[in-house]
Amino acid sequence: MIYDKLKKMAVVPVVEIEDSHQAVPVAEALINAGLPVIEITFRTDAALEAIKNIADQYPSFLIGAGTISSVQQVQEAVDAGATFIVTPGVNIPVLTYCRDMKIPVIPGVCTPSDIERLLGYDLPMLKFFPAEAAGGVAMLKALAGPYGAIQFMPTGGISPENLESYLSCGNVSVCGGSWIAAKGLIQKADFEEIQKLGEKAVAQVSSIRAKGQSYAA
Numbered sequence: 001m002i003y004d005k006l007k008k009m010a011v012v013p014v015v016e017i018e019d020s021h022q023a024v025p026v027a028e029a030l031i032n033a034g035l036p037v038i039e040i041t042f043r044t045d046a047a048l049e050a051i052k053n054i055a056d057q058y059p060s061f062l063i064g065a066g067t068i069s070s071v072q073q074v075q076e077a078v079d080a081g082a083t084f085i086v087t088p089g090v091n092i093p094v095l096t097y098c099r100d101m102k103i104p105v106i107p108g109v110c111t112p113s114d115i116e117r118l119l120g121y122d123l124p125m126l127k128f129f130p131a132e133a134a135g136g137v138a139m140l141k142a143l144a145g146p147y148g149a150i151q152f153m154p155t156g157g158i159s160p161e162n163l164e165s166y167l168s169c170g171n172v173s174v175c176g177g178s179w180i181a182a183k184g185l186i187q188k189a190d191f192e193e194i195q196k197l198g199e200k201a202v203a204q205v206s207s208i209r210a211k212g213q214s215y216a217a
Protein backbone atom coordinates (compact mmCIF):
# COMPACT_ATOMS: atom_id res chain seq x y z
CA MET A 1 0.00 0.00 0.00
CA ILE A 2 1.45 3.33 -1.15
CA TYR A 3 0.26 5.26 1.91
CA ASP A 4 1.92 2.79 4.29
CA LYS A 5 5.16 3.01 2.33
CA LEU A 6 5.05 6.82 2.47
CA LYS A 7 4.42 6.71 6.22
CA LYS A 8 7.38 4.40 6.62
CA MET A 9 9.68 6.74 4.68
CA ALA A 10 8.29 9.82 6.52
CA VAL A 11 9.96 12.16 4.01
CA VAL A 12 9.30 12.57 0.27
CA PRO A 13 11.91 14.46 -1.77
CA VAL A 14 10.05 16.82 -4.11
CA VAL A 15 12.04 17.51 -7.27
CA GLU A 16 12.00 19.66 -10.34
CA ILE A 17 14.05 18.04 -13.09
CA GLU A 18 15.04 19.98 -16.18
CA ASP A 19 17.12 17.27 -17.84
CA SER A 20 15.57 13.81 -17.80
CA HIS A 21 19.04 12.22 -17.94
CA GLN A 22 19.55 13.41 -14.38
CA ALA A 23 16.57 11.47 -13.07
CA VAL A 24 18.34 8.13 -12.65
CA PRO A 25 21.41 9.58 -10.86
CA VAL A 26 19.05 11.45 -8.50
CA ALA A 27 17.13 8.23 -7.85
CA GLU A 28 20.40 6.36 -7.24
CA ALA A 29 21.51 8.98 -4.72
CA LEU A 30 18.19 8.53 -2.91
CA ILE A 31 18.44 4.73 -3.04
CA ASN A 32 21.95 4.92 -1.58
CA ALA A 33 20.60 7.20 1.13
CA GLY A 34 17.91 4.64 2.02
CA LEU A 35 15.10 6.87 0.74
CA PRO A 36 13.76 5.22 -2.43
CA VAL A 37 10.91 7.68 -3.03
CA ILE A 38 10.42 10.82 -5.08
CA GLU A 39 7.73 13.27 -6.15
CA ILE A 40 8.58 14.56 -9.61
CA THR A 41 6.78 17.82 -10.22
CA PHE A 42 5.12 18.44 -13.57
CA ARG A 43 6.66 21.87 -13.84
CA THR A 44 9.18 21.00 -16.51
CA ASP A 45 8.94 19.33 -19.90
CA ALA A 46 11.36 16.69 -18.66
CA ALA A 47 9.06 15.41 -15.87
CA LEU A 48 7.43 12.63 -17.87
CA GLU A 49 10.67 11.29 -19.30
CA ALA A 50 12.24 11.54 -15.84
CA ILE A 51 9.50 9.32 -14.40
CA LYS A 52 9.93 6.85 -17.27
CA ASN A 53 13.69 6.67 -16.83
CA ILE A 54 13.49 5.92 -13.11
CA ALA A 55 10.61 3.45 -13.48
CA ASP A 56 12.44 1.52 -16.23
CA GLN A 57 15.63 1.29 -14.24
CA TYR A 58 14.22 0.85 -10.72
CA PRO A 59 10.72 -0.65 -10.86
CA SER A 60 10.32 -0.78 -7.08
CA PHE A 61 11.29 2.87 -6.55
CA LEU A 62 8.22 4.76 -5.30
CA ILE A 63 7.49 7.46 -7.88
CA GLY A 64 4.88 10.14 -7.41
CA ALA A 65 3.88 12.71 -9.99
CA GLY A 66 3.41 16.17 -8.46
CA THR A 67 1.88 19.48 -9.51
CA ILE A 68 -0.72 17.49 -11.46
CA SER A 69 -3.62 19.61 -12.68
CA SER A 70 -5.35 17.60 -15.44
CA VAL A 71 -6.65 14.13 -16.17
CA GLN A 72 -4.35 13.93 -19.18
CA GLN A 73 -1.33 14.50 -16.95
CA VAL A 74 -2.52 11.71 -14.63
CA GLN A 75 -2.81 9.33 -17.57
CA GLU A 76 0.61 10.25 -18.91
CA ALA A 77 2.26 10.04 -15.48
CA VAL A 78 0.77 6.63 -14.71
CA ASP A 79 1.67 5.32 -18.17
CA ALA A 80 5.22 6.48 -17.55
CA GLY A 81 5.40 4.59 -14.24
CA ALA A 82 4.18 6.93 -11.50
CA THR A 83 2.35 5.05 -8.76
CA PHE A 84 0.80 8.01 -6.96
CA ILE A 85 -0.47 11.44 -7.92
CA VAL A 86 -0.07 14.67 -5.94
CA THR A 87 -2.00 17.85 -6.70
CA PRO A 88 -1.34 21.32 -5.27
CA GLY A 89 -5.05 21.98 -4.76
CA VAL A 90 -8.55 20.53 -4.99
CA ASN A 91 -9.02 19.45 -8.60
CA ILE A 92 -12.32 17.58 -8.89
CA PRO A 93 -11.81 16.09 -12.40
CA VAL A 94 -8.43 14.71 -11.35
CA LEU A 95 -9.82 13.32 -8.09
CA THR A 96 -12.81 11.73 -9.76
CA TYR A 97 -10.63 10.12 -12.40
CA CYS A 98 -8.18 8.79 -9.81
CA ARG A 99 -11.03 7.41 -7.71
CA ASP A 100 -12.62 5.69 -10.71
CA MET A 101 -9.31 4.26 -11.89
CA LYS A 102 -8.18 3.38 -8.34
CA ILE A 103 -5.03 5.50 -8.67
CA PRO A 104 -3.67 6.68 -5.29
CA VAL A 105 -3.94 10.46 -5.12
CA ILE A 106 -2.91 12.98 -2.46
CA PRO A 107 -4.71 16.26 -3.14
CA GLY A 108 -3.55 19.55 -1.71
CA VAL A 109 -5.68 21.39 0.85
CA CYS A 110 -5.06 24.36 3.10
CA THR A 111 -8.43 25.27 4.61
CA PRO A 112 -11.33 23.51 6.35
CA SER A 113 -13.46 24.24 3.29
CA ASP A 114 -10.98 22.41 1.04
CA ILE A 115 -11.10 19.42 3.39
CA GLU A 116 -14.91 19.40 3.45
CA ARG A 117 -15.04 19.25 -0.35
CA LEU A 118 -13.02 16.06 -0.21
CA LEU A 119 -14.82 14.21 2.58
CA GLY A 120 -16.84 12.11 0.14
CA TYR A 121 -13.74 10.83 -1.65
CA ASP A 122 -12.62 8.62 1.21
CA LEU A 123 -8.97 9.65 0.87
CA PRO A 124 -6.53 8.31 3.48
CA MET A 125 -4.11 11.21 3.14
CA LEU A 126 -4.24 14.86 2.08
CA LYS A 127 -1.35 17.16 1.24
CA PHE A 128 -1.26 20.26 3.42
CA PHE A 129 0.07 22.89 1.03
CA PRO A 130 1.71 25.36 1.30
CA ALA A 131 2.39 24.14 4.82
CA GLU A 132 4.45 26.92 6.39
CA ALA A 133 2.64 29.74 4.62
CA ALA A 134 -0.77 28.28 5.51
CA GLY A 135 -0.19 28.15 9.25
CA GLY A 136 2.25 25.28 9.71
CA VAL A 137 2.12 23.11 12.79
CA ALA A 138 -0.38 25.40 14.57
CA MET A 139 -2.82 24.97 11.69
CA LEU A 140 -2.37 21.19 11.63
CA LYS A 141 -3.08 21.03 15.36
CA ALA A 142 -6.20 23.14 14.87
CA LEU A 143 -7.37 20.90 11.99
CA ALA A 144 -6.94 17.80 14.18
CA GLY A 145 -9.97 18.97 16.19
CA PRO A 146 -12.75 18.73 13.61
CA TYR A 147 -10.87 16.42 11.22
CA GLY A 148 -9.12 14.07 13.64
CA ALA A 149 -9.27 11.06 11.32
CA ILE A 150 -7.41 12.75 8.47
CA GLN A 151 -3.69 12.25 7.93
CA PHE A 152 -1.69 14.98 6.19
CA MET A 153 1.47 15.24 4.12
CA PRO A 154 2.63 18.83 4.78
CA THR A 155 4.68 20.29 1.93
CA GLY A 156 6.03 23.78 1.38
CA GLY A 157 8.61 25.31 3.68
CA ILE A 158 9.64 22.07 5.40
CA SER A 159 13.33 21.81 6.30
CA PRO A 160 15.58 19.87 8.67
CA GLU A 161 14.93 22.67 11.20
CA ASN A 162 11.17 22.17 11.41
CA LEU A 163 10.81 18.53 10.28
CA GLU A 164 10.59 17.22 13.84
CA SER A 165 7.81 19.62 14.79
CA TYR A 166 5.77 18.44 11.79
CA LEU A 167 6.42 14.72 12.23
CA SER A 168 5.49 15.05 15.88
CA CYS A 169 1.93 16.06 14.98
CA GLY A 170 -0.46 13.14 15.42
CA ASN A 171 -2.12 13.93 12.09
CA VAL A 172 1.10 14.01 10.04
CA SER A 173 2.29 10.80 8.39
CA VAL A 174 4.95 12.08 6.05
CA CYS A 175 6.44 15.42 4.92
CA GLY A 176 7.33 16.55 1.42
CA GLY A 177 10.09 18.97 0.59
CA SER A 178 12.67 20.07 -1.92
CA TRP A 179 15.57 20.43 0.49
CA ILE A 180 17.07 16.97 -0.20
CA ALA A 181 17.20 16.98 -4.00
CA ALA A 182 17.13 20.74 -4.42
CA LYS A 183 16.96 22.22 -7.90
CA GLY A 184 20.38 23.85 -7.59
CA LEU A 185 22.02 20.56 -6.63
CA ILE A 186 20.41 18.75 -9.56
CA GLN A 187 21.52 21.54 -11.93
CA LYS A 188 25.08 21.17 -10.64
CA ALA A 189 24.79 17.37 -10.87
CA ASP A 190 25.88 17.21 -7.23
CA PHE A 191 24.42 13.76 -6.58
CA GLU A 192 26.83 13.17 -3.73
CA GLU A 193 25.34 16.07 -1.78
CA ILE A 194 21.83 14.82 -2.57
CA GLN A 195 22.81 11.44 -1.12
CA LYS A 196 24.29 13.12 1.98
CA LEU A 197 21.14 15.19 2.55
CA GLY A 198 19.05 12.05 2.03
CA GLU A 199 21.13 10.17 4.58
CA LYS A 200 20.73 13.06 7.03
CA ALA A 201 16.96 13.02 6.56
CA VAL A 202 16.80 9.24 7.12
CA ALA A 203 18.91 9.61 10.28
CA GLN A 204 16.73 12.48 11.50
CA VAL A 205 13.55 10.44 10.99
CA SER A 206 15.10 7.53 12.93
CA SER A 207 16.07 9.78 15.80
CA ILE A 208 12.62 11.39 15.91
CA ARG A 209 11.08 7.90 16.01
CA ALA A 210 13.49 6.77 18.69
CA LYS A 211 12.27 9.60 20.86
CA GLY A 212 8.87 7.95 20.68
CA GLN A 213 7.07 10.85 19.09
CA SER A 214 3.34 10.54 18.66
CA TYR A 215 3.16 10.05 14.91
CA ALA A 216 2.61 6.52 13.60
CA ALA A 217 5.86 4.84 12.62
Ligand SMILES: O=C(O)C(=O)C[C@H](O)[C@H](O)COP(=O)(O)O
Nearest residue numbers: 014066067088155156157177178
Ligand atom coordinates in the same frame (compact mmCIF):
# COMPACT_ATOMS: atom_id res chain seq x y z
O1 LIG B 1 4.45 21.99 -7.12
C1 LIG B 1 3.97 21.37 -6.20
O2 LIG B 1 3.04 20.58 -6.35
C2 LIG B 1 4.53 21.51 -4.87
O3 LIG B 1 4.44 20.65 -4.06
C3 LIG B 1 5.21 22.77 -4.55
C4 LIG B 1 6.63 22.64 -4.08
O4 LIG B 1 7.40 21.90 -4.96
C5 LIG B 1 6.74 22.07 -2.74
O5 LIG B 1 5.88 22.75 -1.93
C6 LIG B 1 8.13 22.10 -2.24
O6 LIG B 1 8.29 23.22 -1.45
P1 LIG B 1 9.65 23.55 -0.74
O7 LIG B 1 10.09 22.30 -0.04
O8 LIG B 1 9.31 24.64 0.19
O9 LIG B 1 10.58 23.97 -1.83
